Amino acid sequence: MALPLLHIKNLSVDFYTDGARTSALRNIDISIRRGEIFAIVGESGSGKSVTSLSILQLLPTPPAVYRSGEILLTVADKTIDILKVPREKLQSIRGNQVAMIFQEPMSSLNPVLTCGFQVMEAIRQHNTIAQAEAKTRTIALFEKVRLPDPPAMFHRYPHQLSGGQKQRVMIAMAMSCEPSLLICDEPTTALDVTVQKNILQLIRELQVQNNMGVIFITHDLSVVAEIADRVAVMYKGRIVEQNSAKQIFNYPQHPYTKALLACRPLLHEKGERLPVVSDFMEVDGRGEIIEKLGVTGLGIGVNATQHTPIPTRTILTVENLKVYFPTKKTILGKVTAYTKAVDNVSFDVYEGETLGLVGESGCGKSTLGRAILRLIEPTSGSIHYKGLDLLHTAPKTLKSLRKDVQIIFQDPYSSLNPRMTIGDAIAEPLQVHRLCKTKKERKDKVIALLKKVNLTPEHYHRYPHELSGGQRQRIVIARALALQPSFIICDESVSALDVSVQAQVLNLLNDLKKEFGFTAIFISHDLSVVRYISDRIMVMNKGRIEEMGSSEQVYNHPKTEYTRNLITSIPKGIL
Numbered sequence: 001m002a003l004p005l006l007h008i009k010n011l012s013v014d015f016y017t018d019g020a021r022t023s024a025l026r027n028i029d030i031s032i033r034r035g036e037i038f039a040i041v042g043e044s045g046s047g048k049s050v051t052s053l054s055i056l057q058l059l060p061t062p063p064a065v066y067r068s069g070e071i072l073l074t075v076a077d078k079t080i081d082i083l084k085v086p087r088e089k090l091q092s093i094r095g096n097q098v099a100m101i102f103q104e105p106m107s108s109l110n111p112v113l114t115c116g117f118q119v120m121e122a123i124r125q126h127n128t129i130a131q132a133e134a135k136t137r138t139i140a141l142f143e144k145v146r147l148p149d150p151p152a153m154f155h156r157y158p159h160q161l162s163g164g165q166k167q168r169v170m171i172a173m174a175m176s177c178e179p180s181l182l183i184c185d186e187p188t189t190a191l192d193v194t195v196q197k198n199i200l201q202l203i204r205e206l207q208v209q210n211n212m213g214v215i216f217i218t219h220d221l222s223v224v225a226e227i228a229d230r231v232a233v234m235y236k237g238r239i240v241e242q243n244s245a246k247q248i249f250n251y252p253q254h255p256y257t258k259a260l261l262a263c264r265p266l267l268h269e270k271g272e273r274l275p276v277v278s279d280f281m282e283v284d285g286r287g288e289i290i291e292k293l294g295v296t297g298l299g300i301g302v303n304a305t306q307h308t309p310i311p312t313r314t315i316l317t318v319e320n321l322k323v324y325f326p327t328k329k330t331i332l333g334k335v336t337a338y339t340k341a342v343d344n345v346s347f348d349v350y351e352g353e354t355l356g357l358v359g360e361s362g363c364g365k366s367t368l369g370r371a372i373l374r375l376i377e378p379t380s381g382s383i384h385y386k387g388l389d390l391l392h393t394a395p396k397t398l399k400s401l402r403k404d405v406q407i408i409f410q411d412p413y414s415s416l417n418p419r420m421t422i423g424d425a426i427a428e429p430l431q432v433h434r435l436c437k438t439k440k441e442r443k444d445k446v447i448a449l450l451k452k453v454n455l456t457p458e459h460y461h462r463y464p465h466e467l468s469g470g471q472r473q474r475i476v477i478a479r480a481l482a483l484q485p486s487f488i489i490c491d492e493s494v495s496a497l498d499v500s501v502q503a504q505v506l507n508l509l510n511d512l513k514k515e516f517g518f519t520a521i522f523i524s525h526d527l528s529v530v531r532y533i534s535d536r537i538m539v540m541n542k543g544r545i546e547e548m549g550s551s552e553q554v555y556n557h558p559k560t561e562y563t564r565n566l567i568t569s570i571p572k573g574i575l
Contacts, residue, residue: 003074004031005181005213006055011069013050016062024050026237028069034180037207037214039224039245041260042234043498048217049103051234052183055215056094057082073097075180096126099174101167103186108170109158115169116142116154123176141172145202162362164195168202175206182207183215188223192360192525193569200227200571219498221260222571225249233257240289255281255291263503265532266570270551273510274503274532315487315519316349316372321381323364323371341367342378343543354513354520356534356551358527358566364543365523366410369489372521373407374398385487403433406480410492412472416464423460426450426479433483449478452515453508473497473505481512489521494529506533528570531555539563 013025025047032038040048053059055071071082075097085093102108110118119141120134127134135154142150145168158166167187174182184203188196204227207214216227224231224245231248233241233256241254252258259280268274282290321342328337342364349355357365370376372383374390383390385405393401409415416425426449427442436442447457453474464472473493480488490509494502510533513520524530530537530551537554539546539562547559558564 002033003077003079004072005034005074006215007031007070007072008051008055009070009072011051011054011071012067013047013054013059014065014067016065024064024237025054028239030232030239030242032181032213032215034213035207035211036229037204037216037227039216039218039228039231040234041218041221041224041231043219043500045236046234047237048219048234049185050237052100052185052215052217055082055181055183056098056100057085057090073181092126095122095174095179096177097179098181098183099177099179100183100185101170101174101187109166111158114155114157115161116156119169119173119176122173126177137176138172141176142169144175144206145169145172146198147172162195164192164199164361167195167199171199171202171206175210178210179212181213181215183217185217186219187216188218188220193527193571194360194565196223196571197226197569203227220571221249221499222264222266226571233260235289236287255289260499263500264528265503265506266528268532270532270534274507276503276507277500313351314348315351315386317382317384318348318372319346319382319384321345321368321371321383322379323367323376324379340543342371345381345540345543345545347538347545347548349519349521351519352517353535354522354533356530356537357521357523357540358525358530358537359540359546360525360566363540365525365540366491368540369407369491369521369523373405373489375407403483404485405487405489406483406485407489407491408476408480408493410495412476413464415476416472418464421461421463422450422467422475425464425475426482429479429482435483445482446478449482452481452512453478454504473501474508477505477508477512481516484516485518487519489523491523492525493522495524495526502529509533526570527555527566539566 008028008030011025011028012023015022015024028047028051030038040051042048050059054066066083069083072079073082073093082093109115116135116138119138120131123129123134123137124131139150139154142153147153147165147168153161153165161169187203188199200223203214203216206212216224218224228245231243231245232239233248233254235256241248241252241257248257249261252261256277259275259277262275262280263277265274280292282292284290322340322344323342324338324340326335326337327339329335345368357368359365367376371378378391385401388401390398423443423446426446430436430442430445436445443460447460450457450459455471455474459467459471464475467475494505497505506529522530522533534551536549537551538548539554539560541562546562547554554563555567558567
């Protein structure tokens with residue numbers, strides 16, 4: 001029997017920080033064969049990325065310590081233990097025998113070097129060839145990964161490319177030396193469903209063409225169903241289940257796997273409460289997982305709420321709104337060309353409803369949301385909120401309006417001040433708008449808000465970096481609710497969250513909406529999430545409204561080809 005391409009045996013990794021030990025991996029045992037795609041799935045903090053970085057020895061030591069185990073790589077019918085390989089030898093393995101596609105292409109690509117130069121550099125690192133030949137190979141790779149106009153792409157910088165195009169450059173770089181093993185670390189996280197579908201197809205095609213072994217790391221089981229041959233499910237540094245993709249999806253054994261499969265919005269009707277991990281299992285004082293009995297089906301533990309009729313009173317009216325950004329100017333400063341981010345958009349939002357705004361990156365969703373709040377100045381058009389003309393409102397009136405209209409930004413980490421405690425961050429709008437008379441009154445209000453978003457008073461004195469992504473998103477929600485607004489814009493507020501944390505945040509938004517009765521615009525590129533949480537859906541494409549209707553109508557009976565493509569691109573996660 002042929003040796004596996006990679007065999008990780010009994011691998012345990014600890015991190016030592018400030019004298020404390022954190023166990024990141026515990027007795028990991030997996031093998032990857034040439035020509036297969038092996039998926040590692042789990043939530044943030046489960047150990048997926050630590051596993052992949054260990055293979056290439058990219059973890060800093062210290063603080064990382066390899067407590068036990070072997071990482072055996074088969075090269076030219078010889079097996080080597082990567083943990084014992086000298087650093088000089090590692091250089092010939094990285095990128096050559098084992099390549100990696102990192103999660104965030106913008107932070108992985110050098111912003112001051114052209115995309116072509118960076119791929120060419122990777123080729124020349126492992127091959128003694130002339131620069132002209134390296135350039136020819138790079139352009140051929142750009143054609144292989146289906147980048148538009150490869151010769152032009154060679155000379156472009158990362159900021160001039162879309163998210164999907166940057167990811168394709170990363171794939172081209174990883175494939176440049178035809179590696180035996182390709183590691184894909186969350187390569188499609190936060191990408192549009194259409195771009196995600198293309199990237200998954202591309203990885204599968206390249207894997208077949210080169211007979212590579214592929215380790216595909218993700219937190220999304222729906223994506224795994226699209227691409228993987230075998231799957232390992234990780235939870236808190238351990239592999240809790242490992243089997244073929246078909247077995248995992250049709251006959252999950254571990255309660256954690258059942259929970260990940262169950263909490264996807266795609267499987268639930270609007271108004272149903274999404275199940276979360278705690279519905280399926282609990283962890284005792286020794287860290288052992290205990291399955292909750294009686295939870296067997298995907299719908300178990302889900303309580304449907306009554307559908308509330310949508311009021312007909314209009315709270316927001318947008319008419320002929322345009323937001324144009326100048327792209328070319330003459331030497332005298334006259335604008336000769338524009339990017340039409342929002343192009344003649346008109347719609348109404350009714351009191352008490354959630355309007356879903358969906359479309360691919362660059363379609364103008366976020367620009368429209370910011371223009372409504374006057375965070376971006378519109379070029380022309382009109383915006384009326386509760387009868388008030390927002391484009392011709394005095395600055396003092398607009399400032400007081402901020403109490404009533406709030407936004408939850410896409411990235412909670414960048415929208416929180418890293419030097420402010422969570423308590424101070426939530427209390428700041430209360431202080432600015434003088435809603436609480438004393439410091440104690442503000443603190444009591446903040447603690448009450450923390451409890452509302454399922455956090456504890458202990459979080460009051462913590463800083464953003466001390467919280468998980470899901471916890472930071474809850475803090476941003478608490479801050480938006482501090483002023484008790486009647487209108488909230490949620491801008492991609494769950495796009496990069498783990499599926500189980502996403503379920504918690506969506507449940508939270510539904511609960512808070514029921515309690516506070518606010519109106520919302522929910523912006524996302526994921527139509528399955530928008531269908532679940534919205535009353536109506538508005539689809540945007542290239543700055544214009546493609547179509548609009550009830551959530552079920554748009555999702556089940558789309559009128560335009562663009563909307564149909566968005567829906568068919570959603571990974572269904574069913575085998």
